[in-house]
Amino acid sequence: MINVILNGKKSVLEKTMSILELLKLKKIKPEVVTIELNDSIIDKKKFKATSIKEGDRIEFVYFMGGGC
Amino acid sequence: MENLLLAEDIREKIIAHCLKGYPKEACGILAGQICRLAGGISKIELAYPLENISDSPAMCYEIDSKRQLEIQKELRAKKLDMVAIYHSHTESDAYPSKKDLELAYYPDSFYLIISLKNKADPQMRAFKIVDGNILKADIIG
Numbered sequence: 001m002i003n004v005i006l007n008g009k010k011s012v013l014e015k016t017m018s019i020l021e022l023l024k025l026k027k028i029k030p031e032v033v034t035i036e037l038n039d040s041i042i043d044k045k046k047f048k049a050t051s052i053k054e055g056d057r058i059e060f061v062y063f064m065g066g067g068c
Numbered sequence: 069m070e071n072l073l074l075a076e077d078i079r080e081k082i083i084a085h086c087l088k089g090y091p092k093e094a095c096g097i098l099a100g101q102i103c104r105l106a107g108g109i110s111k112i113e114l115a116y117p118l119e120n121i122s123d124s125p126a127m128c129y130e131i132d133s134k135r136q137l138e139i140q141k142e143l144r145a146k147k148l149d150m151v152a153i154y155h156s157h158t159e160s161d162a163y164p165s166k167k168d169l170e171l172a173y174y175p176d177s178f179y180l181i182i183s184l185k186n187k188a189d190p191q192m193r194a195f196k197i198v199d200g201n202i203l204k205a206d207i208i209g
Contacts, residue, residue, distance in 0.1 A: 032173055
C-alpha cells in the first residue's frame with residue numbers, strides 16, 4: 001500500500017503503479033488530462049514509464065476548451 | 069433546476085473580458101461555493117479571466133492546463149470551489165455547441181456562455197453538461 005496526495009486529498013493505492021495505471025484505475029482517459037507529479041508536469045508520452053511512489057503529490061486537470 | 073448566484077460586479081467583469089477579446093473567444097474560470105444539493109444555489113465569488121490559447125481563437129477556446137493547475141491549487145488554499153467555466157460565442161447563441169458538449173469534462177461545474185451576437189446586448193446563460201446532456205441553470209444576482 002502506498003500513500004499519495006491526489007488533487008489535495010489523501011489517497012491510498014494498493015501498490016506502486018505508473019501514472020497510466022492510475023488513470024485506468026480512476027477511469028480517466030489519458031488524452032484529456034494534464035498530470036503534475038510533485039509540481040512537475042509529466043509529458044503524456046511518459047505516463048507509462050513514470051511510477052508513483054510513497055508520498056507523491058499528484059495533481060490533475062481535465063482539458064478545458066470548446067467553442068462555437 | 070440548479071441556480072447560480074452571480075453578483076453584478078463579477079457579471080460586468082466577465083462581459084468586459086469577453087468584449088475586450090472580441091473577435092476572439094474569451095474564456096475564464098469562476099470560483100466560489102458549489103451547492104451539491106439538488107435545486108440549491110451555487111455562489112460565484114471570484115473571476116479568473118484567462119488567455120485563450122486555442123490555435124483558432126475566433127472559433128474555439130482553450131485554457132492553458134498549466135494555469136488550470138495553478139488555479140486549482142490556489143482555490144484549494146482559499147477553500148473555494150471551481151464553480152464555473154465561462155467562454156464567449158462571438159457569432160452564435162449562448163447555448164453549448166457540439167464542440168462544447170464533446171469537450172465538457174467537468175460535470176460538477178457550470179458552463180457559462182456569453183453570446184456576443186449582439187455586442188450591445190451580450191446574453192449570458194448557464195448550463196451543466198452531464199454525459200452529453202445539457203441542463204439549463206438559472207443565473208440569479
